Amino acid sequence: MPNVSSKYLIVIAGPTAVGKTDLCLRLAEALQTVIVSADSRQLFRELTIGTAKPAPAELARIPHYFINSHSIAEPYSAGDFERDALTLLQQLFQERDVVLMTGGSGLYIKAVCEGLDDLPQPLPGLREELTLRLREEGLEVLQVDALHVDPDFAATPEIQNPQRVIRALEVFYTTGQPISSFQNRQVARRPFRQVLIGLDRDREELYQRINERMEAMLASGLVEEARSVAEYRHHHALQTVGYKEVYGYLDGEYGEEEMVRLLKQNSRRYAKRQLTWFRHQGDFAWFRAEDFEGVVNYIREALEK
Numbered sequence: 001m002p003n004v005s006s007k008y009l010i011v012i013a014g015p016t017a018v019g020k021t022d023l024c025l026r027l028a029e030a031l032q033t034v035i036v037s038a039d040s041r042q043l044f045r046e047l048t049i050g051t052a053k054p055a056p057a058e059l060a061r062i063p064h065y066f067i068n069s070h071s072i073a074e075p076y077s078a079g080d081f082e083r084d085a086l087t088l089l090q091q092l093f094q095e096r097d098v099v100l101m102t103g104g105s106g107l108y109i110k111a112v113c114e115g116l117d118d119l120p121q122p123l124p125g126l127r128e129e130l131t132l133r134l135r136e137e138g139l140e141v142l143q144v145d146a147l148h149v150d151p152d153f154a155a156t157p158e159i160q161n162p163q164r165v166i167r168a169l170e171v172f173y174t175t176g177q178p179i180s181s182f183q184n185r186q187v188a189r190r191p192f193r194q195v196l197i198g199l200d201r202d203r204e205e206l207y208q209r210i211n212e213r214m215e216a217m218l219a220s221g222l223v224e225e226a227r228s229v230a231e232y233r234h235h236h237a238l239q240t241v242g243y244k245e246v247y248g249y250l251d252g253e254y255g256e257e258e259m260v261r262l263l264k265q266n267s268r269r270y271a272k273r274q275l276t277w278f279r280h281q282g283d284f285a286w287f288r289a290e291d292f293e294g295v296v297n298y299i300r301e302a303l304e305k
Contacts, residue, residue, distance in 0.1 A: 007191070009195070012027070031100070033096055039108070042067050046072045053067060081108050090191075130166045149168075157274075163236035197284065199288070
């Protein structure tokens with residue numbers, strides 16, 4: 001690996017609809033580099049509308065990685081992303097000194113920047129059993145179990161992520177210890193420097209952008225996209241905001257108007273959880289999403305140190 005002092009990973013994080021794509025395209029052009037996506041859903045080829053992928057013209061402007069790279073039929077975890085992204089970065093840093101990484105999946109960003117905790121393998125069949133319970137009993141039942149066995153985990157935003165709830169229960173039922181007890185490892189050393197930048201907007205403006213994005217997704221065929229991958233609906237990527245609300249509508253649990261209301265409400269709540277996560281993870285410098293010059297100047301100062 002090249003000299004650590006000369007290689008920089010610029011991380012641009014922030015909530016859904018804040019404007020990461022637009023800013024990163026301009027940044028990549030200014031820095032003459034590429035974009036690595038740290039989004040746990042945009043990597044799946046079958047999920048386009050509900051994941052707000054960059055448009056084809058945007059993907060053509062700048063080389064992107066981990067977008068449309070996998071199939072929803074293939075299991076893929078944050079641990080897989082850590083391994084694959086580090087391998088990719090090693091290759092990219094052979095040709096350039098700066099690489100951009102952007103996304104709203106905090107765990108994926110943490111995996112690359114710090115490494116994930118070495119958690120034990122679950123007992124045989126346990127994951128399948130918990131996945132079946134999720135499907136038949138719902139997330140709230142598993143959340144109650146998680147609250148009893150690991151209150152520290154239940155107090156984090158991850159309690160809203162079905163995959164992470166299942167993982168927390170797996171660890172407890174396998175070891176008798178809460179998953180939080182395994183999360184005290186030292187931060188992994190990486191062969192590159194990191195510049196961490198968070199993007200935000202005024203709350204009313206952000207929420208309006210989220211509402212408008214959901215309207216655009218519905219007009220572009222979100223319901224049809226969700227229906228086309230319904231056989232994989234219990235995959236964690238489809239148990240997230242933007243798809244789970246559509247499946248409730250398709251199952252007849254509520255009408256179209258309620259579906260739209262839930263899509264907007266849950267997306268706003270998700271954005272709030274994302275902001276909470278990033279503000280408690282790492283040494284992020286925060287900028288308004290429209291402050292391109294401020295972000296560029298901050299990066300250039302970091303590169304000159």
